[in-house]
Amino acid sequence: MPGAQHLTEAGVVLYAADDMPLWRRPLARFHASGCAACTERIAAYRSDQEFVRRMAAELPHGLNWDRMAAEMTANIRVGLEAGECVARRAQARTLSTGWRVAAASAGFAALLVSAWWLNMPKSQSASLERAVKRIAQVRPWRGGPILPFEDPGPLVEISAAGIQLRENGGALGVSQGLARPVSVTLSAQGSARARYLDQETGQVTITSVYAQ
Amino acid sequence: MRNSLILLMLCAFAPAARPQQQAFAQQQAFAQQQGPGSSQTLAHRTDIPHDSPVTLAGDEWGGSGATIRGGAYAIDVKLALSLRNSSQRRVRGVTLTVMAQEATPGGKGSLSVPSLDVAPGETFTVRGDLHLLRPIGAESSPMVEVSLDGILFDDLTFYGPNKLLSRRTMMVWELEARRDRQYFRSLLEQSGRQGLQKAMLASLTRDADRPQFGVQMVRGRATNTDGEKDVRFAFLHLPDAPVEPMDGVARVAGNEARAPKLVVRNRSGRVVRHLEMGWIVRDQQGREFLAASLPYEMRLPPRSSAQILQDASLRFDPRTSLEGMTGYVATVEFMDGSLWIPSRADLDDPTLRRVVSPSPEEQRLVQIYRKRGLNAVMDELKRFTN
Missing domain, CATH: 1.10.10 (Arc Repressor Mutant, subunit A)
Incomplete structure (x- = not known):
């Protein structure tokens, strides 16, 4: 079985x-x-x-x-x-409210700076830099003198090198030409003249630039 | 919620950036077309009217170009124009307007050539090298236009639109040129070659010793009034001047002087329509230099006085402290178009001799003396009849 x-x-x-x-x-x-x-x-x-x-x-x-x-x-x-x-x-780790606000502000500031840097002409950035430096020097918040507000308009500058135009402290142009002028004069009407001398012929050429 | 806020902020900035983006895109397109740091061939036009007493014989613009600087084109104009005198008179001076943009500071310039003596049918060349500015996006082409502002002939007649008031300026130069040629001829007659040579050398020395200080000038309100005080003008006495400065004051603070205010009297029997004063400043070290010219348009009747103001501010080297100011009458124009300029005797003033540049004609003659000698100067003096 x-x-x-x-x-x-x-x-x-x-x-x-x-x-x-x-x-x-x-x-x-x-x-x-x-x-x-x-x-x-x-x-x-x-x-x-x-x-x-x-x-x-x-x-x-x-x-x-x-x-x-x-x-x-x-x-x-x-x-x-x-x-x-x-x-x-077991608590989830998160940032405190203050740090969150700071992070958001930093991102916003980065956005502003990028937009300014990409779009603003360099001359404007230079003007802003000068204005900020001026404020830092004068320190009106510490009871210093009232910050002088200047509305200078275009500015003509003459020197031995020639004529230069400035606006908001920046240079709009450079001295006229590469040759050094024999004399430069300024007119209170907003123009400047530079006199150049041809070394060979003695011919005088006078260049004028008008700021206004 | 948080993500929605960020999206809203981005959307808010997008429209504000659009115009700048367009300008930036234009800049990028221009740069890409031309390459970084390069300049484009300058689109230009030379406009000489068909009825002008000079005709365009040729022009060269080699080396001219435009580069982008911020929101504007920096235009480098290097030109040489050949003009032919197609009139029956001798050309003594020419002024050309060089325009990139009329309303923009630095968008307009001029080229002037005084002390010419171009006979009918002869050709002469005007060379210039200047920098102009033109905003990006400014309409109209070409980039630069050269046009005739005025021509002065030997009989002191004038042709041209005179938009830059070049008639008055060229008349002053021509009168100075005649004055100085007459002076040197007289010197040659009275003192011979030695006298002329001595004068040439003295002019050379003065030119070399003449100081050129940096000066900035701005028109407009400057509200920095800390430490400002009124400083009175002293005046050089020019006995033959038809206009006599009586009093004058300017606001001075450290290295800045602004808003000169003068009282002048018309001693002549003719109406004065234009006065130009020379503004000389003295610093704390006693150095004097010509700061600026003060032009005034007016209508001053005979034997009358007027107060004249100039809305201008001068700024000097920060290390400079202004201690005094002197004024003198540089040019007077009467209503009939005739002009008065200081005589050689007036220019013998020690201050004027030190700070005022010689006339373009004197500089030309001195340069001829340097390069070709005294005989060449004498030949030049004989060539001119006046």
């Missing part, structure tokens, strides 16, 4: 519930195929399992499932809150 030793009680239960390990299942099947007693015990266990499943699938008479679901949910929440009370809280 194949598998002369009968299946143990545990083996019968496992085999009936299909929970027996795979490597033992062929031996158990081979024995049960030739042993009426074991086959009868396996069938009895499977019948009992089926009966229990049918019984479990039926809800008890008069059960209020909604109330039971609410009670279960409440129990779960109570459990979670209790867990929070006793557990250590």
